[in-house]
Amino acid sequence: MISMNKVSKHYGSFQVLADCTTQVHKGEVIVVCGPSGSGKSTLIKCVNGLEPFQSGEIIVNGVSVGDPKTNLSKLRSTVGMVFQNFELFPHMSIIDNLGIAQVKVLGRTQDQAREKGFKLLDRVGLRAQAEKYPGQLSGGQQQRVAIARALAMDPICMLFDEPTSALDPEMVNEVLDVMTELAQEGMTMMCVTHEMGFAKRVASRVIFMDQGRIVEDDSKDAFFDHARSERAQQFLAKILHH
Amino acid sequence: MISMNKVSKHYGSFQVLADCTTQVHKGEVIVVCGPSGSGKSTLIKCVNGLEPFQSGEIIVNGVSVGDPKTNLSKLRSTVGMVFQNFELFPHMSIIDNLGIAQVKVLGRTQDQAREKGFKLLDRVGLRAQAEKYPGQLSGGQQQRVAIARALAMDPICMLFDEPTSALDPEMVNEVLDVMTELAQEGMTMMCVTHEMGFAKRVASRVIFMDQGRIVEDDSKDAFFDHARSERAQQFLAKILHH
Amino acid sequence: MHEFDWSSIPNALPFLWDGMKISLEITVTAVIFGIVWGTLLALMRLSPVKPLSWFAAGYVNLFRAIPLVMVLLWFFLIVPHLLESIFGFPRGSDMRLSSAIAGFALFEAAYYSEIIRAGIQSVPKGQMGAASALGMTYGQAMRLVVLPQAFRNMVPLLLTQGIILFQDTSLVYVSALADFFGAAYKVGDRDGRLVELLLFAGAVYFVICFTASRIVRHYQNKLKVA
Amino acid sequence: MGYNWNWGIFLQPTATGDDTYLGWMFYGFKMTIALSLSAWLIALAVGAVVGVLRTVPNKWLSGIATAYVEIFRNIPLLVQLFLWYFVMPELLPESVGNAFKQTNPIMQQFLASMVCLALFTSARVAEQVRSGINSLPPGQKNAGLAMGFTLPQTYRYVMLPMAVRLIVPPLTSEFLNIFKNSAVCSTIGLLELAAEGRQLVDYTAQPYESFIAVTLAYLLINVVVMFGMRWVEEHVRVPGYLGGK
Amino acid sequence: ELSGTLKKIKDTGVITLGHRESSIPFSYYDDKQQVIGYSQEMMLKAVDAIKADLKLAKLDIKMMPVTSANRITLVQNGSVDLECGSTTNNVERQKQVSFSNSIFIIGTRLMTKTNSGISDFPELAGKNVVTTAGTTSERLLRKMNEDKQMKMNIISAKDHGEAFLTLETGRAVAFMMDDALLYGEMAKAKRASDWVVVGTPQSFEAYGCMLRKDDPAFKKIVDTALAKAMTSGEAEKIYAKWFLQPIPPKGLNLNFPLSEAVKKLYKAPNDKAFE
């Protein structure tokens, strides 16, 4: 489904990604973790072409992302993405947030879009908030809307960039629950997150990054039981300690 | 050391604190937790008069905070405070951050202030960064500087307002370690935090707030083992689950 | 097409330079007084004492509502007379420069006060809290913690306003003061070479203001990195 | 203070007998408003386009937009006005220049003033638009793109609607500025408010009355514009955002 | 005892004179930024008399440029003690300031291109005509337009220089102004021979020096000095210097012969306004 081959990226002389290679198969849930600044967000944004990269190759569903001839908009409409800061469109009501891209990108009618939107809001438990604006919801609610918005495009896979790190501790779980459910339904997912509980529950594999490199790319159990690199062990110790 | 008696505060018709009563004795470490917006920050800021309150009484070290005749500046200089966003002064070097209030408030000489500053930087492991500016340090380092800055005033007690919630997960522990050490040395502390690991390790008592009220005020063990109120149990379930 | 004749510019350079000195003099003095008075106004505006903040708000809104040309005319033609008849102030006879500077300074102070107010408000509220928590008084916290940061954040905007002020000095032509633009215009008028002199003046202003704004931008970028 | 106050002057017929002095002032007032409003509409349109171009990834487009802004920002309005009115027709091909110069002089003055004010202001509007777009959370653009919007669609549906709302307050002051700046247009002979005020001084030698009247007229414009823009601000306010209800 | 302006001059030892910047040949800057011109020399005659009358060993002269728009206010508010330039003495202005004995009489006429074919005012119907804002010519032109339904487009330029530029660049076919000033503008033109002054004078106007109202002592000294210059033949010499000989900046000779009206004025100096 997603295959990366020796992807490298730099800003000036600063190497953000170095020779990153990995595969994500249909139905897999990949958790990406690593210290701040290690390039996790950049890696995941390269997958749908939000960040350009200088060398290497990324193939998503048979389409090469780096190829200048690729219609990136079309590709992106098939890949759902959820951001740390939700990034709902603040000037639209919740249901319009879910509808706008369906109408303008996929060409659905307004009615189809609303129907689909309500169905997904139901699913994330926010049907009652459909006519409110993003600013009137709590962080956890906003993030659930953001997930619903991505799902409204019927994506073939989903990318998450630290979806819970901007949330109050109390709200983390309502979002993780939605994600867990998605994973269990067989959605292909790539999640940047530090929620190791979530990783332990649903991840197929864990990727650990440091300084732009993929340092570990293990099955979940292998990673938690005996991460090979020292850096990953240190990191896990710090994260899990409290 | 700190005693609150029926403290209430409201913005317009909105009740932020309602009849809050509690005591903190010398050497105690009190952890304050509760859902977002429950008034934790407000409560702790009332202690050193950063937030005015409309009724009730707070006595810190024998001085009434609400009394208009009280010299609040003087009182505050004896109470250390650490904020969620560090609030170092970005236009001063680290050592000057530690020195400025010593010189301008306590009237120490520049040399005395620097000496004290270096000693405390040593203690939080940041002596080498003395001449840098806050913007050049990581979040965890900044928060440790902020603790050192508060300690430089030789406070009789310390207040912490979510000192780790703005930090990357990796850096949380370096700050908690400093705080644990402080607690073990017998500093009187009031900490708003969601780090239940920290609470379990060092708290004497845990205060749980909800909607401006102190709902629970228990010894640590009582709180974790069998919190009485339903709201606190729910909260703990959410917080501890992952 | 127009036939250009640039020959009157070289001879006029000393006169044009005198004009430039006047433009710069007005700019520099008005910027300094404007910032000082603007800071006071901003502090008044933010102060909890209601009459002070009303006064500052009224002052700022009044000056921001009137065209600068009108303000200059008021200061040139009417204010000196009022001062004399009300307070009996003796007056030097050539009020052109001093009235222009006074007009600019008081006018710009209104704009500077808004910039500085925004600057003070852009300092996170927690900074004031942190300074107070260390035992600093309101005055100490303002002076040692908030204002230095506010000014640092605002330097680019303050300088940009200075560049605007420099451009606006061309409006002193209403009092027949020979600032740079006035000088260029007068030379052009006298020699019948207005088109050439206007083009020349435009080019000079562009070079100066563009360079200045580049310097500001450079400084701004440096600030961002720090 | 040795001055003959005469507020009745406004009701007297003018020296040329075509109107009262109040009528002159009113003509100037209308001219100021017509000039400022027409220039403002152009400035908004041009400024929005240039401001957007400044933020696009294409180096050429953003470079051109930057050059535009720098030129119009760094030359004093007064100089630009003279350049448009006196110099521009001389630089045009002779037939075009002459055609312009033969039109009704009021039209010439009005057009030159309008173009000058509009372009001068458009550079400032462009800067506001740019800063509005840049002050949006950077993730908004990514969020738009990630949903499959093209870049123009992302601007159209995601970034501009919010950016425009954010810049209503700074645009208010640009809108006020255009009225004030229009006073400069009296220097090329356009009879707007400030010019009529000065003409009144020339004809009646009553400077105080005239200045006070003109100043009050500007204050009036200011108050009306501020209330108007506040109304706009309230009506585009997004619920739950920026303290909105 | 001394009062008003004289007292101020005596006390401070300073007199502030108002002048124009480009009213050729009455009052304007030469290329060293010195004020020169016919009115300027007449004004200096008055200043000499003031100095003598006050028995001052030293009198500081401050020069202050004024414009058509601000000159009256500046005299009124005390910024300028005496202004001699090209200011027409008329009844309305007399309400705000006093005028000295007149120093010159002009007729308002037209300047046009030599080959424009325009020879008098009626031919201006339907055309663009320029004049300077705030002058009596502007009033006359507007009134003529109104009364005779001439459908002229009247352009009011900010100053004489701008008015001439409007004419020169072809925006207007004619420039109506005081004849002496029209000759002055010609002196600045790129090619003086391109331009002619034509038309029947629409009015005659007396130029006077402005001073503050209700200061008879000061006015008397100025009037006397000017009258003396005119009756003694000095004025005629000054006239010849500025109107019949080459003058700066370009060394052009205005060739503007002494008119009957001015001759009459020199014989019998007075401070009457025409109209």
Ligand SMILES: Nc1ncnc2c1ncn2[C@@H]1O[C@H](COP(=O)(O)OP(=O)(O)OP(=O)(O)O)[C@@H](O)[C@H]1O
């Ligand atoms: N536009 C840019 N210019 C220069 N450097 C950049 C830019 N964007 C990101 N970087 C750098 O690239 C590195 C990787 O960034 P990235 O956001 O991918 O890290 P991350 O692992 O997601 O970190 P975090 O956990 O803090 O989100 C960082 O060191 C960052 O400073």
Ligand SMILES: Nc1ncnc2c1ncn2[C@@H]1O[C@H](COP(=O)(O)OP(=O)(O)OP(=O)(O)O)[C@@H](O)[C@H]1O
């Ligand atoms: N200046 C203010 N005006 C009105 N309401 C306010 C103001 N400051 C705080 N509040 C409200 O008071 C309540 C308590 O705020 P406080 O910051 O003490 O909560 P908290 O428990 O610290 O929450 P958090 O965990 O989000 O920091 C909140 O509902 C907040 O919205």
Ligand SMILES: [Mg+2]
């Ligand atoms: Mg990231």
Ligand SMILES: [Mg+2]
């Ligand atoms: Mg809080």
